[in-house]
Amino acid sequence: xxxxxxxxxxxxxxxxxxxxxxxxxxxxxxxxxxxxxxxxxxxxxxxxxxxxxxxxxxxxxxxxxxxxxxxxxxxxxxxxxxxxxxxxxxxxxxxxxxxxxxxxxxxxxxxxxxxxxxxxxxxxxxxxxxxxxxxxxxxxxxxxxxxxxxxxxxxxxxxxxxxxxxxxxxxxxxxxxxxxxxxxxxxxxxxxxxxxxxxxxxxxxxxxxxxxxxxxxxxxxxxxxxxxxxxxxxxxxxxxxxxxxxxxxxxxxxxxxxxxxxxxxxxxxxxxxxxxxxxxxxxxxxxxxxxxxxxxxxxxxxxxxxxxxxxxxxxxxxxxxxxxxxxxxxxxxxxxxxxxxxxxxxxxxxxxxxxxxxxxxxxxxxxxxxxxxxxxxxxxxxxxxxxxxxxxxxxxxxxxxxxxxxxxxxxxxxxxxxxxxxxxxxxxxxxxxxxxxxx
Amino acid sequence: xxxxxxxxxxxxxxxxxxxxxxxxxxxxxxxxxxxxxxxxxxxxxxxxxxxxxxxxxxxxxxxxxxxxxxxxxxxxxxxxxxxxxxxxxxxxxxxxxxxxxxxxxxxxxxxxxxxxxxxxxxxxxxxxxxxxxxxxxxxxxxxxxxxxxxxxxxxxxxxxxxxxxxxxxxxxxxxxxxxxxxxxxxxxxxxxxxxxxxxxxxxxxxxxxxxxxxxxxxxxxxxxxxxxxxxxxxxxxxxxxxxxxxxxxxxxxxxxxxxxxxxxxxxxxxxxxxxxxxxxxxxxxxxxxxxxxxxxxxxxxxxxxxxxxxxxxxxxxxxxxxxxxxxxxxxxxxxxxxxxxxxxxxxxxxxxxxxxxxxxxxxxxxxxxxxxxxxxxxxxxxxxxxxxxxxxxxxxxxxxxxxxxxxxxxxxxxxxxxxxxxxxxxxxxxxxxxxxxxx
Numbered sequence: 001x002x003x004x005x006x007x008x009x010x011x012x013x014x015x016x017x018x019x020x021x022x023x024x025x026x027x028x029x030x031x032x033x034x035x036x037x038x039x040x041x042x043x044x045x046x047x048x049x050x051x052x053x054x055x056x057x058x059x060x061x062x063x064x065x066x067x068x069x070x071x072x073x074x075x076x077x078x079x080x081x082x083x084x085x086x087x088x089x090x091x092x093x094x095x096x097x098x099x100x101x102x103x104x105x106x107x108x109x110x111x112x113x114x115x116x117x118x119x120x121x122x123x124x125x126x127x128x129x130x131x132x133x134x135x136x137x138x139x140x141x142x143x144x145x146x147x148x149x150x151x152x153x154x155x156x157x158x159x160x161x162x163x164x165x166x167x168x169x170x171x172x173x174x175x176x177x178x179x180x181x182x183x184x185x186x187x188x189x190x191x192x193x194x195x196x197x198x199x200x201x202x203x204x205x206x207x208x209x210x211x212x213x214x215x216x217x218x219x220x221x222x223x224x225x226x227x228x229x230x231x232x233x234x235x236x237x238x239x240x241x242x243x244x245x246x247x248x249x250x251x252x253x254x255x256x257x258x259x260x261x262x263x264x265x266x267x268x269x270x271x272x273x274x275x276x277x278x279x280x281x282x283x284x285x286x287x288x289x290x291x292x293x294x295x296x297x298x299x300x301x302x303x304x305x306x307x308x309x310x311x312x313x314x315x316x317x318x319x320x321x322x323x324x325x326x327x328x329x330x331x332x333x334x335x336x337x338x339x340x341x342x343x344x345x346x347x348x349x350x351x352x353x354x355x356x357x358x359x360x361x362x363x364x365x366x367x368x369x370x371x372x373x374x375x376x377x378x379x380x381x382x383x384x385x386x387x388x389x390x391x392x393x394x395x396x397x398x399x400x401x402x403x404x405x406x407x408x409x410x411x412x413x414x415x416x417x418x419x420x421x422x423x424x425x426x427x428x429x430x431x432x433x434x435x436x437x438x439x
Numbered sequence: 440x441x442x443x444x445x446x447x448x449x450x451x452x453x454x455x456x457x458x459x460x461x462x463x464x465x466x467x468x469x470x471x472x473x474x475x476x477x478x479x480x481x482x483x484x485x486x487x488x489x490x491x492x493x494x495x496x497x498x499x500x501x502x503x504x505x506x507x508x509x510x511x512x513x514x515x516x517x518x519x520x521x522x523x524x525x526x527x528x529x530x531x532x533x534x535x536x537x538x539x540x541x542x543x544x545x546x547x548x549x550x551x552x553x554x555x556x557x558x559x560x561x562x563x564x565x566x567x568x569x570x571x572x573x574x575x576x577x578x579x580x581x582x583x584x585x586x587x588x589x590x591x592x593x594x595x596x597x598x599x600x601x602x603x604x605x606x607x608x609x610x611x612x613x614x615x616x617x618x619x620x621x622x623x624x625x626x627x628x629x630x631x632x633x634x635x636x637x638x639x640x641x642x643x644x645x646x647x648x649x650x651x652x653x654x655x656x657x658x659x660x661x662x663x664x665x666x667x668x669x670x671x672x673x674x675x676x677x678x679x680x681x682x683x684x685x686x687x688x689x690x691x692x693x694x695x696x697x698x699x700x701x702x703x704x705x706x707x708x709x710x711x712x713x714x715x716x717x718x719x720x721x722x723x724x725x726x727x728x729x730x731x732x733x734x735x736x737x738x739x740x741x742x743x744x745x746x747x748x749x750x751x752x753x754x755x756x757x758x759x760x761x762x763x764x765x766x767x768x769x770x771x772x773x774x775x776x777x778x779x780x781x782x783x784x785x786x787x788x789x790x791x792x793x794x795x796x797x798x799x800x801x802x803x804x805x806x807x808x809x810x811x812x813x814x815x816x817x818x819x820x821x822x823x824x825x826x827x828x829x830x831x832x833x834x835x836x837x838x839x840x841x842x843x844x845x846x847x848x849x850x851x852x853x854x855x856x857x858x859x860x861x862x863x864x865x866x867x868x869x870x871x872x873x874x875x876x877x878x
Contacts, residue, residue, distance in 0.1 A: 024588070024736070035587050035655070130585060136737030138577070138585030146569060146577030148474050149463070149757020216474070280743060283722045297463070297754035298575030301744035304719060305737065315736035318588020 006039040007325050010070045010099075012090055013080035014047035014063065016310035017104065017131075019056030021078060021317050026059075032318070036325035044070045072097055076324050078317060079103040088112050095119040095127065100324040104131035104313050110205035110221040113212060128324060131316035133159060133206045134289045135308035138319075142303065143213050143293070151296040152214040156437055157251040159206040161287035161307030162190045162197035163229050164248065167272075168285050170237045171246050177232065189287050199228035200270040203251045210291070211253035211268040217343045219253075225269035225348040232272050236432045239358060243386070243403060245274035246282045250437055255343075258350040259410060265344035267351050271435060274356055279438040280304075292438075352408040354383070358431040359421060363390040363400040367426045371402065374424060378417045381407040392428075399428050405436065445478040446764050449509040449538075451529055452519035453486035453502065455749035456543065456570075458495030460517060460756050465498075471757070475764035483509045511536055515763050517756060518542040527551050534558040534566065539763040543570035543752050549644035549660040552651060567763060570755035572598060572645045573728045574747035577758075581742065582652050582732070590735040591653040595876055596690040598645040600726035600746025601629045601636035602668050603687065606711075607724050609676045610685050616669065628726050638667035639709040642690045649730070650692035650707040656782045658692075664708035664787040671711050675871050678797060682825075682842060684713035685721045689876055694782075697789040698849060704785040710874060713795055718877040719743075731877075791847040793822070793878060797870040798860060802829040802839040806865045810841065813863060817856045820846040831867075838867050844875065 009025060011018050025032065025042050033039045045058050046067035064070055067090055071077055077094035079101060081087050087108045094101045096119060103109065109116070109132055120127045130140045134157075143152065158164050162184055169180035181198070184190035196202045204224040211219040229249045240247050253268045275282050280302045284290040290304040306312050361367050368387070375382050385404045393399035406414070414433075421427050448464060450457050464471065464481050472478045484497050485506035503509055506529055510516055516533035518540060520526050526547045533540045535558060542548065548555070548571055559566045569579045573596075582591065597603050601623055608619035620637070623629035635641045643663040650658040668688045679686050692707045714721050719741045723729040729743040745751050800806050807826070814821050824843045832838035845853070853872075860866050 020736075028588075028590075031590075032588060136589070136734070137740055138581035141580060141585050142577035145762050146575075146580050146755065146758045148761035149467075149471060149759075150575070150754040151467075151470075280722060283719065295575070295754060297459075297750045297757070299745040299748075299751055301576055301742075303740075303742060305740035309738075311736045312738055315589040315734060316585065318736070319585040320588075322587035323584050 004033050004037065004039040005329065006041050007075040007328055008043045008073060009040050009076045009078065009321065010043055010074035011045045011078045011080065012067055012070075013082070014045050014054060014058055015080065016056060017313045017317065018045055018078075018080045019054070019058050020310055020314035021080070022058050022062065024314060024318055025321070032322060036322045037329045038325045040321065040325060043074060046070050068093065071099070074099050075328055076321060077101050078321065079105055080317070081105075082107065084108055084111060088116070091116055091127070092119050095125045096123060098123050098125055100126045100128065100327065102128045102317055102320040102324060104129070104317060106132040106202070106205040106209060110208040113209065114218050126324060126327060128320035129209070130320050131308070131313045133209055134291055134303065135306055136312035136315040137289055137291065137303050137305040139210070139291045139303050140213065143210070147293070147295055147298060150298050152293060153255050153296060154294040155210055155214055155251070155253040155291060156281060157206065157210060157291040158248055158281060158284050158289055159251045159291065160197055160203045160249060161289055162194065163203070164284065164289070165189045165287040166198070167229065167232065167237070167247050167249065170232070170234055171241060172285070174234070176234050177230065198230050200226045200249065203249060203270040207251035207253055207268040207270055210251065211266055214253055215255065215266045215343055217266055217345070219266060219268050219345050223268065223345045225271070227271035229272045233432070236434065239403070239432075240274050240356075240434070241277075243356070244277050245356070245436070246277055247272055247434070248275050248281060248284075250275070252437060256346065256350060256352070258346055259352070263344055263346070265346040265350070267346045267348070269348060269351065273435045273437040275438045281438060349411050352410055354408055354436040355406045355414055356434050356436050357404045357406070357418065357421070359402045359404070359427050360392060360399050360429045360431055361402045362426045362428065363393070363398045364426070370424065370426050371421070374420045375404070375406070375417055378420065379413045380409040380417045383407045401431070443472050443476065443478040444768065445480050446514040446767055447482045447512060448479050448515045448517065448760065449482055449513035450484045450517045450519065451506055451509075452521070453484050453493060453497055454519065455495060456752045456756065457484055457519045458493070458497050459749055459753035460519070461497050461501065463753060463757055464760070471761060475761045476768040477764045479760060479764060482513060485509050507532065510538070513538050514767055515760060516540050517760065518544055519756070520544075521546065523547055523550060527555070530555055530566070531558050534564045535562060537562050537564055539565045539567065539766065541567045541756055541759040541763060543568070543756060545571040545641070545644040545648060549647040552648065553657050565763060565766060567759035568648070569759050570747070570752045572648055573730055573742065574745055575751035575754040576728055576730065576742050576744040578649070578730045578742050579652065582649070586732070586734055586737060589737050591732060592694050592735060593733040594649055594653055594690070594692040594730060595720060596645065596649060596730040597687055597720060597723050597728055598690045598730065599636055599642045599688060600728055601633065602642070603723065603728070604628045604726040605637070606668065606671065606676070606686050606688065609671070609673055610680060611724070613673070613677075615673050616671065637669050639665045639688065642688060642709040646690035646692055646707040646709055649690065650705055653692055654694065654705045654782055656705055656784070658705060658707050658784050662707065662784040664710070666710035668711045672871070675873065678842070678871075679713050679795075679873070680716075682795070683716050684795070684875070685716060686711055686873070687714050687720060687723075689714070691876060695785065695789060695791070697785055698791070702783055702785070704783040704789070706785045706787070706790050708787060708790065712874045712876040714877045720877060788850050791849055793847055793875040794845045794853055795873050795875055796843045796845070796857065796860070798841045798843070798866050799831060799838050799868045799870060800841045801865045801867065802832070802837045803865070809863065809865050810860070813859045814843070814845070814856055817859065818852045819848040819856045822846045840870070
């Protein structure tokens, strides 16, 4: 029988993840101790009301409402309450007391990451957050450690399971947005108020976290461009598939050079995008998540798995607990999150992407030339276009559908082109404008 | 200007990976120092002949033939010579001198892993080997750290780019094995002698490494069942696609219980297998690698990327160098590779898989019943079968093709069934027997 030093683990939050983490720590104690090189003793689970009815069973003697005392007596603090406060304060208290902190809380990281990482560095404690992005998919550790000697150029992430489920239903089953959302709600993928998911707030928090880590640069949440997916129509999804694409809500982080100023910087953004059907991200169905990373030497990598369910999040949290325990056993400070690169965070107007623009145009001679000129006059180069046979309008003024794919173009040039198209007498409507990624 | 402590990095091997690692360390020195918290000084590159012509440029003053002196003066030793000796001896010397070692050498790990990990543990040094499996794809670190709190149940890996390229060509382009192999050789994916790849030796080494790590158990190379892919025919690949599968050479590591003895253990094997077209592994084309992991809590995860090219391997090696440097800065021993679980390694006869069996049978009444009885008498349960219209034989004794998919069956029962089928007067030939994975 090997005797291990015991580490005291405090869990903040008695929801489903907290309960699962506690029960796995208790059930698999011996195995985890062998892996960690230290015993992991759950010293308490802080909840708002010890008598609240909960559908999971945490041993009653572990429940407490006194989070602050629990924190002070712990070697490892696991924050699973979510939201900004009191999570931020408690994480700071834990770090300042020298405890390592594990959190699955993307909101507090995206909003207060630098403050928390500084607090950790000052006392030589460590803040782990593998569960904050992509559920159980290891993405934080690969970016921080495995790619530490490489240079990440771009990240394309499907980091929100709810919206991927909805878009996948719209694509594969032909559902409308409303039908797919109802279905997602029924299955528990979407919350009663789905705003954070469908408007891209959740994905934007994850984009800020990934960009900060990948580029060694503080990327504040409010610098993340955000566009939700509520405006994506069934018709757009059908048209995309016909053209060889699927629509995904992507979190995109990239290194880029501002064309006007020549400044090298980074950018993070969330918006719906067309992804070619032969891209690995196009095969990510249902509520799954995947993060596609392009690095200078490593080339293209993809990390794929289930999104953030309770048990998946618990797996990621436990991995972090074992890492923290190993660090406690060996002593010494952890790896500080570094922002040494400190690149400027560039606005959306610095970003160049391709676009697919779908227009209803008059089916008359000379229309194509007119439209081509509208693009070229604004510096937007056309990669390809396809025109349907006349499929609308009336006998006198028949119309056709024109789908244009551009080469990479600046947001501002594209916006000017779209405005010119909308105002053109040969265009009866601009049906959709979608960015194209992964080409 | 921040002053860093300098760490002395010795590189063993001046091939393409060694040269790339050296030049990246020199070129990106400042950035890597910021990430590692320490300067990384290349103190030498050990080669067999300093005057040998090489197509990469390593600064001449760094070249030396005296590997042993180089090792003794280093904090971090990077072994990139491959093969068993002198790699094993040099790694042991480096570890015994207290240096951390980074290796991309799957052969030495698969054959002498326990000896090397023991040597590291005894002096509190660390052996890193992210580059040994899957090139730049982070798979070792996720298995060791991210999933440290979870329980890995199964790994299905496409871990050899050459064979995946060949099978993909056969599937997507209709090449024969010979054509695809020639193509792979021309493109530099296959070596002049492709035996290690096509016969599964390379994949078996990686399977031993992955199984040992995932199951915290020493899985010796000679316990890995190995079947190459040279017997896979163009016809099998075509038939597989028609039936909704693609053929992949898989490295499979799993936890299982021996049906007869009730013993819980682990198994590792390499063989061609049918993979359903909607499985994420089926979308891994060309020379790419991917490792699909099923864990108790995390569910299904996949790690995907380019296989082991020179630059990808260099990326993984650099990530390990930065990790080793951080560990040097913080002090303390590293994480010992643990074999605490020490599960028995079960033979191939303990493994249950599904099979697809393709037969040419007489197209006569009662034949199906006869064949069904041959399966059920040997305890092999049939999940489904499809019979073509008569497509062979002659007018007097027409034959048809029968494809049978079984439920999970033991190797021994399956072997007995195949023998009985071959001997049956209603079967004119057993066309192919392939395992099915990923259902």
